[in-house]
Amino acid sequence: MAKTNIVDWTTITNFVVDAFKGYGIPEEDAKICADVLLESDKRGIESHGCNRFKPIYLDRIKAGIQNPVTNYEIVKETETTAVVDGHDGMGQVIGYKSMQLAIDKAKKYGMGMVVVRNSCHYGIAGYYTTMAAKQGCIGLTGTNARPTVAPTFGVEGMFGTNPLTLGVPTDEAFDFNFDAATSITQNGKLEYYERIGENLHAGTVVGADGKAIEGDAGAALKAIGSGNAALTTLGGIGEDLGGYKGYGFAMFVEFLSAVLQDGSYGKALIGKGENGEKRPFHLGHFFIAIDTDHFMGEDVCRKKAGDIIREVRSAKKAPGAERIYTAGEKEYEIRLARKDGVPINESVQKEFIAVRDELGLTQYKFPFED
Structure with a gap:
């Protein structure tokens, strides 16, 4: 399993808001986006939290397929x-x-x-x-x-x-x-499994032959993306x-x-x-x-x-x-247990550092950099 580090809620919230703003999202909207994103991690739903911050939101804004200013x-x-x-x-x-x-x-x-x-x-x-x-x-x-x-x-x-x-x-x-x-299961859960090195759970993905696909989650994601498998x-x-x-x-x-x-x-x-x-x-x-x-x-x-x-x-x-x-x-119980912060895996840690450096948010230094 991938190593994780805890980042306190104040730091992670301010960073996510500032990063969203850096990508052109107005401040009040950035606060809403950050609240929804981090609420997922507070509940223990890693598939929809920080793991999706860059690939699902920032990368899509950069690609021009999602508008940072919402009409x-x-x-x-x-x-x-x-x-x-x-x-x-x-x-x-x-x-x-x-x-x-x-x-x-x-x-x-x-x-x-x-x-x-x-x-x-x-x-x-x-x-x-x-x-x-x-x-x-x-x-x-x-x-x-x-x-x-x-x-x-x-x-x-x-x-x-x-x-x-x-x-x-x-x-x-x-x-x-x-x-x-x-x-x-969801695509986000498979993406999370790929990040932490966990295999598919039996029966969650079906192949073109009508049988369950097992093993590597990353390979299953590629097969789904190419139309050779489905959830x-x-x-x-x-x-x-x-x-x-x-x-x-x-x-x-x-x-x-x-x-x-x-x-x-x-x-x-x-x-x-x-x-x-x-x-x-x-x-x-x-x-x-x-x-x-x-x-x-x-x-x-x-x-x-x-x-x-x-x-x-x-x-x-x-x-x-x-x-x-x-x-x-x-x-609710996970939320209480995570009062000190959010666990960030190594893959997401690299993404956070890359986003911070890209936007020049030099005020942030993460615990996992020590």
Whole structure:
């Protein structure tokens, strides 16, 4: 496993904000982008945190396929709905504004839904459902993505990892927050495995022969990129373990990320032109907020949701199992454990140094340089 070093939250936050600003992102937007990015690491979701800082955001800005200044345009709006065009701006900014707009509508009318087209990678989906839950709303969000996941009985990537994410306010220290792809794993997780030298987990990638690919994660990423392999949906290859269920959920996310906003889908999200040149991804998202005060009230919702998850956690445990978790609990505990900072692996350390030197951010000296 790759060696990691801890960088305190103040240093890493200021550096990420300054680096985003150095790439042309306005300061307030840079703070939003940094908050979404680092929230992933705070929850222990390394696949969407610092590991993606340079390759998914900075490199795409430099390549001209993502705009650092976000033109957030509402192209159609009603009391409870809105359609947004993100004009290939920063996905985190688009996501933050869209979820808040949905929450504001829900607070006034009971429910709000905002759909987005022409966006970019928006970070961990759970960030936005957390926004809703903190404000007393049940939240839902999802996004389509690069077509790297195969349908059941297929071996070609036809849609993305398409997370379907849910948040419910509770009376515990953490809200219920289920944030997961509709595929078994994500591209970001494979990228992380490649960085730390970890092999694929069995059944997560299917080859052109219809059989599971095993071994090196980097090789699997190349095979997926060349169209010779694909990620598998929840339930895995075929139907025996319910792969069609993950396939169905993925398609539902694809629909809500494209059909209401007249957005792009499937192969159109590949990020490459006919000659292989890079181009914007034009991703779609959706955000739904349901205000609990328009029903029996936030206090009732929080208490009832807390009762439900406590009852579930009290279930009879499997032999050898210490406890039963509910969604959001592990992330909450990791957040507490990481109070001193974020672990940065050697590959990302090199990227941070390169970005710092490129931008002349000489005020930063990282612990891993000692």
